[in-house]
Amino acid sequence: MGETRQAVAPSVRDACPLSPNHAGGQLRHFAPIIFGLSIIALWWVVADMGILPTYFLPHPRAVWDTLWSGIADGYLLSAARETLLAAGLGCLAATIIGLPLGYSIARSPIVAATLGPYLAASQAIPAVALAPLLVVWIGYGLVPITVLCTIIVMFPVVISTTLGIRELDQDIVDAARLDGAGRLDLVRSIELPLAAPAILAGIRTGFTLSVTGAVVGEMVMGGDGLGAALSRGQGSTANVAQLFAVIAILIILAVGIYLLLTYVEKITRKGLS
Structure with a gap:
């Protein structure tokens, strides 16, 4: 009887809508929204009280007016498209190059020993230092902005692919070999699908970095994206409200991309389970 009670209790507790687990799960979905609204409310109070000068912290209403004006006339939307295009192309190129490279590092100790140190060294070079060289x-x-994004995204894609392949259950791989799976079939049907969650996690991180790389590239190499909008806001008469409006667009893009790729990652994990 005691054993039955112990077995039933956890399932009842998990199913109960008022249980701590259920409540925590619901709160987890709304926590980012609550936190964001709290920051905006605090910002609004500080701006209304005049604690900080407007050139340091503009009023949220001024930022909203600038943001809405830029969206209404299509300027900020067009800039966001340009930045997303460069970031997307860079992330795609990094994925195309990084997947086979990460697989080779995972499967070949010689390739790992040869390329590993150089991949790590590439992360010591800041994007701001690379951008002028790409201009030359x-x-x-x-094109140069896309190349810069590719370089930035390459490392997380390669590392996530390498870890995903190395952590595969070797018994599954050996069983597929015993069933007659060739190298190409093994990669396409077993290894890459099983490593997909880890690879997608790397791409998710890389895409966010790619947006940053695109903005840095546009600030140095020109263009019509959000980086150029930031540069214009930094002019001799700094338009701080415009800077905040562009930063708000970048935050929205980063959060949207992160959530979308997180959802794709979850769907992939469910499909493999």
């Missing part, structure tokens, strides 16, 4: 080598416009 390639020029201005979309």
